[in-house]
Amino acid sequence: MNANGRVGVMNRLGSLAVLCALIALWWMASNAGWVSRVFLPTPQATFASLLEGLNLRGSNGNGELLAFTQATVGRMAQGWLLASLFGVLLGAAIGVSPSVRAWVQPTLEFIRPLPASALLPLAISIFGLNPGMVLFVVAFGAMWPVLLATVHGFAAVEPRLSEVARCLQMSRAAFVWKMGLPNAMPDILAGMRLALTIALIVAVVGEMIASQSGLGQAILLAARAFRASDLFAGIVLLGLIGFASNALLAFAEKRLLRWQQP
Amino acid sequence: MTERRLLRWLRPWVFPALLVGAFEWYARRAAALGSDALAPPSAAARAFMGAALDGSLWQATGFTLGTAALGLLLGAVLGIALGLVLGLSRRAAQLGSLSIEVLRPVPSVALIPLAMLSFGFGVRMELAIVAFATFWPLLVLVQSAVQQIEPRLLEVSRVLGLSARERAFKIVLPAIAARLFVALRLGVAVALVVAVTVEIAANPHGMGYAMMIAQQSFDPALMLAWLGWIGVVGFAINAGMVRLQRVVARRMGVLP
């Protein structure tokens, strides 16, 4: 291993050491009672709750956490897929035509800062308290970053490429499919990554207020019942979901945008 | 000529006016058929005036904005401080990278029950979550901004023998001022969204809660009024930040 390789390994080990130090700090704080165990469970209790909840320790646990995780992830994923599909379709339709954009863009800019969760009361009003309602808000809320990113991506086609399309006498459809869409890809993928974060958040909030089975409701109930280790186990799982989904998408992004790397 | 300018001025309002008009028509029909889920925008406007006149509008808005601001202050101070450190020291950045990667993906809403447990309901709980949510983007953006400072400037600070404090205030902060402001703009947006979300999910104070209560009391007009008001407040604050950002960029020599 050359000098550079060695430095790389040292850095990763150092990084790991810092993380372990933080966990050790957590261990001390909770075990020694610096922070009450009502608010800060010990790492070992959290881990035990995780194992129990995920039914990894034989038949000792009831495995509910696994079901909750599946429910939350399912909501997030379904909503995100719907959001991406409709966001791209609508965004392409709007972004391709400068005149449509001119009429509609200001309204889109107004909707952009609105918190997606703010639509939950309205949705409850219309649909009632059921899983479909939560899925609707997840999809609707997550759609906007994709839509806005797609509009932007289609609107910003390099003018030189538009001229090349004219020189080659490309049809409008061919232009949208061969130039507009690939050109918008980096923006669309960035929008989809943001949409994923929003989908998770709205799924969790939706579960909390609509009493839908999932990690959101689970951690709320755990807090109300002062079951700190279950609460922390749920938080860890939500962190993992956030991490994994983001990492997967980043990986896909890198593959799809291979052409950007020299 | 003025005709064209008038048209251009009116154009952004045409599409939303059409939407509101259609919604008004639909909601009136629904109300006539006995539905209490929707209310026409005209009724929402009346409810809005009512809330404005009896003070509840201002109280709730004040709570949300105030708490969001305090949370942002805390998150920004910590995020900027750590961002400066990690940006200036490659060693520190590498040491902290794994911990940041592990802690950052936790969605801020997941901490709502924990904050509830620790602080009960009120300002502190919401403030803590807003602080957590705004800490990360500010950390990442400031770190990246510092890492992209023209290295020549940092060499100048070494040659001139500036102390760490002098370097921070005379070289680093001005150099990143424009990008720091962009990060703050993002922070403001996140703070508002998270604050409202916490109020919807749990905290019985502020605009989000007012909207939830209106829905639960089967007062769709008031609920829609709050929804619209939340949108207007968010839009206005963000637009204001964009204006401010342009001013800052011009003063710091980024824009001509």
Place this chain on the structure above:
Amino acid sequence: MSAAADFLRFDGVAIRLGGREILSPTSFDVARGEFVCIVGPSGCGKTTLLRAASGLVTASAGEVRRKGVKMSEPSREVAFVFQDYGRALLPWRTVEGNVSLALEAAGAPAAERAPRIAEVLGKVGLAKHAQKFPVQLSGGMQQRAQIARCLAQKPELMMMDEPFGALDALTRQSLQDELARLVRDDGLTVLFVTHDLEEAIYLGDRVIALQANPGPGRPSLARMIDVKIPRPRDQLTTKEHPEYLHLRRELFAFIEQSHD
């Protein structure tokens, strides 16, 4: 004779932009197989003239006629090589994919595309780089890729807007010779805009010199010179040819004059 002259005709073409007349009414003919170079200082309208000739821009007055038909819209038979080659290539497609775009637009069946692409890439010397993305290519290679795509259109006419302006001297010279060979082999008609007088004389059968700020008594089209230097030309010997030196002096003096 008129059939050959009617290949491309500029008939009183004038262009106004932003209230100013960039190009005063200009008329000239281009015969099939001719290599015409257009030179002039910045602002003389040479690029705009080229874009009007390809249908990308409409002339404010007069017409450009190709084989008797007015050019109002771009056509696949008139290829356009842009100066900013980096922005004229699709960054998300390989060199092969970029060339394929021209064939797809022309509706060529999929089976025919691969051999045609290979042929054209061979002509510009990019056969070994077919699978690379534009970002992985040097400036000269990117420009060759653009030229390859234009050749794939099987054009009658090739418009080139300062195609080698952004390249270093050595790359420019080798591309000039490659272009001369291509044009000769395929019998192409070329309109070549450049600010480099020596390049214009080296490549062209005819050089048209435009001047900026036209006015009454001062038309845009200032000089039209036939380049009577034999082909094939060569970077060393041609540039010492007496006719070359004579033309060079003449054009230089003219450009200096028009600067006052």
